[in-house]
Amino acid sequence: MFFYLLLAFSVTIKAYQCPPSRILIENQLRNVHIPGLAAIVVNSSNILYEEGFGYHSPISNQYPIDPSKSIFVLASLSKTFIALAAMQLVEKGQLNLDVDVNQYLKFSIRISHPLFPYSIITMRHILSHSSGLGSNYEEEFHHGMPGDDFLKTNLTDVILRYLLNKASWLSEAPGNVTYYTNVGAAWGALIIERISDLSFENYVRYKIFDPLGISNTEASYRLSTFAMRKKDLVEHYVYNISLLSIYHQIAPQLNVVQ
Known part of the structure; x- marks a missing residue:
């Protein structure tokens, strides 16, 4: 579940009150092969520091981070x-x-851990990454799609396919171990959809962004929202060649480049 965010704040007090070394930050970015960064430091009521470093792309300095x-x-x-x-x-x-x-969920079948069918799975388990779900990258990346193409898929179908695959589960019972899982988070989003009778996209828009005064031009579930501002989109790339080969193998549809 990805959202795109336009970091747009007005600096309310002078930056010298929070003076990190620009040279130090730029050197650290180069050391870890990060082409650009937007940094902000805040307290409970004010923005103390805000600055951009580097560029949108690792191969071009045409668009500095703003x-x-x-x-x-x-x-x-x-x-x-x-x-x-x-x-x-x-x-x-x-x-x-x-x-x-x-x-x-109210599925026609009961969802449970295949090795511990009598152990219930709760929303607390899902939110704390302790539901018993593990990694099944082949299955997970099967659903990865460029741009907004993922919106053509049904979240229920995606989650069910993952949950019903025994290879997606750990050998630990729900609540016994913490294991970070993207699909587990999407499972939580599906539960929110079922309870609220809203798509997760619309729930976040109506119940979170709108009350905060965050417009659709500042944050969106859809990349297409920013179609007229492509030059403002920060590019993403893979530095590690071994990771690149993995992406090419399990998710060629994403067209990931180095």
Whole structure:
């Protein structure tokens, strides 16, 4: 579940109150092969520091990073919206973190850990990455698509296919071990959809972004929202050649380049 975010804030106090060394930051970025960075330091009420470093692309210095214009993919930071949405539903009494999630999913079949079929899986397990789900990258990347093509797929179908594959599960019972999983987070988003009767995209827009005054031009679920601002999109690349070969093998449709 990815969102794209335009980092656009107005600096309210002078940057010298938080003076990191620009040279130090730029050297560190080069050391870890990161072409660009937008940095911001805040306290409870003010922006203390805001600056851009480097460029959108590792092969061109045409577009410097600009915190007021550069658009980044949020990637796994999107998981915070899943957690926030879940807790909103808890506050409304629509979600209990400690009951079997099957009562919210309402599938025709009961979802359980194949090795521990009598152990319930709760939303607390899902949010804390302790549901018992593991990594099945072949299955996970099968659904990876460039741009907005993923919107053509049905989240229910994607999650069911993953959950019903025994290779997707760990050998540990739910609640016994923490194991970071992207599909587990998407499972949580599906539960939010089932409870709210809204797509996850619309839930975040109506229940989180709109109340915060964040417009569709600043944050969006769809890359196409920024079609007229392609030069503001920060490019992504793979530096490690071994990772590149893995992407080419399991997700050739993504056209990942070095």
